[in-house]
Amino acid sequence: MTDPDLQQSLQQMRPTLLRFAMLQLRNEAAAEDVVQETLLAALEGKSSFSGRSQLKTWAVSILRNKIVDHLRRGSREGSLPQVDEQGDEDFDALFDGTGHWQEAPGDWGDPAKVLEQRGFYEVLELCMKALPENLARVFTMREVLGFETEEICKELKMSSSNCWVVLYRARMRLRECLQLRWFGAR
Amino acid sequence: MKSCKEVHRLVIEGQDRKLGFTERFSLRVHLMLCAACRRFDAQMDLLRQALRRFPGD
Incomplete structure (x- = not known):
């Protein structure tokens, strides 16, 4: 791939990269910054792009690292909103007094097939966006960036019980949203 | 139980x-x-797989 080609392909990817960064940083200026850094790093490091993996996969992996760096810097400056730890009450409604499901969870089918379905990721993105910021930050670090839970609590200086509650709520909300907008809607 | x-x-x-x-x-x-909890378990599994592949193709 020649330089102008690479530059053009990277530019075309820019909106996707921006969306990805926005989901995790929730701040347009910060997202612009990390994407800009990513595009520069990609151009400078083009020799490390083997052509074997897809260009997008490669660019996203650079972006992940930039986001991680950014989050680390941010956590040193402190400022993660804490949540209250009454985690249970939100979901008491899912169960009856004897601890049985009020409404049994639906069959979501074979993950391999679901993830290939057109439109699934748009809906997933919509549901991620709907998460409150303090949940989304911790949750994307865990699931999208692949941090260990212990590491997240430490980085963000959260108590581990706070960390659990946040992850728990995020998972349950996402589940509810996908059930409503994707699995229940088909 | x-x-x-x-x-x-x-x-x-x-x-x-x-x-x-x-x-x-x-x-x-x-x-x-319990089939209901098995389905819940599968849902959490699907969520994880989906997010690891985010932003999808």
């Missing part, structure tokens, strides 16, 4: 920490007998 409410909690916590032997055992027994 644990209730579905306790089990859904274990399933979720299992996503974020390694469950102890007793926890895993009671989880497995419950899942063998």
